Amino acid sequence: xxxxxxxxxxxxxxxxxxxxxxxxxxxxxxxxxxxxxxxxxxxxxxxxxxxxxxxxxxxxxxxxxxxxxxxxxxxxxxxxxxxxxxxxxxxxxxxxxxxxxxxxxxxxxxxxxxx
Amino acid sequence: xxxxxxxxxxxxxxxxxxxxxxxxxxxxxxxxxxxxxxxxxxxxxxxxxxxxxxxxxxxxxxxxxxxxxxxxxxxxxxxxxxxxxxxxxxxxxxxxxxxxxxxxxxxxxxxx
Numbered sequence: 538x539x540x541x542x543x544x545x546x547x548x549x550x551x552x553x554x555x556x557x558x559x560x561x562x563x564x565x566x567x568x569x570x571x572x573x574x575x576x577x578x579x580x581x582x583x584x585x586x587x588x589x590x591x592x593x594x595x596x597x598x599x600x601x602x603x604x605x606x607x608x609x610x611x612x613x614x615x616x617x618x619x620x621x622x623x624x625x626x627x628x629x630x631x632x633x634x635x636x637x638x639x640x641x642x643x644x645x646x647x648x649x650x651x652x
Numbered sequence: 653x654x655x656x657x658x659x660x661x662x663x664x665x666x667x668x669x670x671x672x673x674x675x676x677x678x679x680x681x682x683x684x685x686x687x688x689x690x691x692x693x694x695x696x697x698x699x700x701x702x703x704x705x706x707x708x709x710x711x712x713x714x715x716x717x718x719x720x721x722x723x724x725x726x727x728x729x730x731x732x733x734x735x736x737x738x739x740x741x742x743x744x745x746x747x748x749x750x751x752x753x754x755x756x757x758x759x760x761x762x763x764x
Contacts, residue, residue: 570752572754578756579739579741579754579756579757580696580741580754580757582751582752582753582754585751592751593751627695627696629752631752638683638684638686638745638746638752639684640686640698640701641686641698641752643695643696643697644695645694645695646695
């Protein structure tokens with residue numbers, strides 16, 4: 538257990554559905570991330586939030602919409618996804634200290650299948 | 653932005669041999685270089701890291717070296733064991749903090 542919890546662990550959704558992934562961290566970290574992990578592009582950074590403010594959006598399609606209501610919670614809202622969006626979605630958190638990188642802790646991931 | 657290249661993509665060694673995985677990065681301002689191990693079906697977990705003010709760091713059978721001039725860093729595993737079999741990822745973090753960019757991963761297989 539790393540202190541980062543993701544739900545659900547598995548999700549199957551149709552292309553017209555709307556669903557949300559949730560991530561929660563109890564480590565007191567101020568930065569949270571969403572990564573997409575697939576066979577083609579392992580650990581691809583999607584979004585970064587520092588102190589609840591989005592600081593990075595790596596050209597992610599608008600069908601993925603992140604939300605960070607506070608420094609402990611991170612959501613990824615999904616709508617009208619494509620089959621190629623099927624992947625493992627990993628959340629991570631770290632403590633950003635004045636520009637110095639620190640260890641990131643990962644959640645267990647959500648295995649998403651789009652049918 | 654930062655780009656991290658990792659080689660090889662797959663590596664197979666005999667138990668007891670050494671394994672070396674190499675990474676290069678593009679952003680000279682990067683200051684933190686962690687290595688993660690991901691076992692099948694599990695989340696990535698940190699195994700060792702190094703900061704830009706250090707050239708080498710060792711922890712039992714694993715070591716990491718950093719060459720800032722050439723912008724590359726390497727993971728060395730000695731006396732490999734079957735339980736070392738996993739996917740290993742290198743990463744780099746820039747001076748703006750937080751943005752962890754990963755290499756493509758190396759699937760290490762240690763044969764008994």
